[in-house]
Amino acid sequence: MKIEKCEKKIKCDFYGCKNYAEFSVQTNKFFANKMHFCKECLNGLYLEIGKNLVPKAIKTPFKKGDKL
Numbered sequence: 373m374k375i376e377k378c379e380k381k382i383k384c385d386f387y388g389c390k391n392y393a394e395f396s397v398q399t400n401k402f403f404a405n406k407m408h409f410c411k412e413c414l415n416g417l418y419l420e421i422g423k424n425l426v427p428k429a430i431k432t433p434f435k436k437g438d439k440l
């Protein structure tokens with residue numbers, strides 16, 4: 373997966389977003405081959421991804437002493 377600056381004037385791929393894309397996200401599998409996002413949407417996406425991925429580093433308190 374690769375994120376690069378979008379040089380062309382392409383509309384942001386987020387549904388309902390009217391901004392021009394600033395970044396292109398290139399993937400091999402998911403989505404279409406290339407998606408274009410504006411800064412706002414990419415940032416929002418990043419925050420959402422962060423919400424799901426970052427807590428992985430925190431140890432879950434359920435392992436020890438929590439058996440029935």
Ligand SMILES: [Zn+2]
Nearest residue numbers: 384389410413
């Ligand atoms: Zn956008």
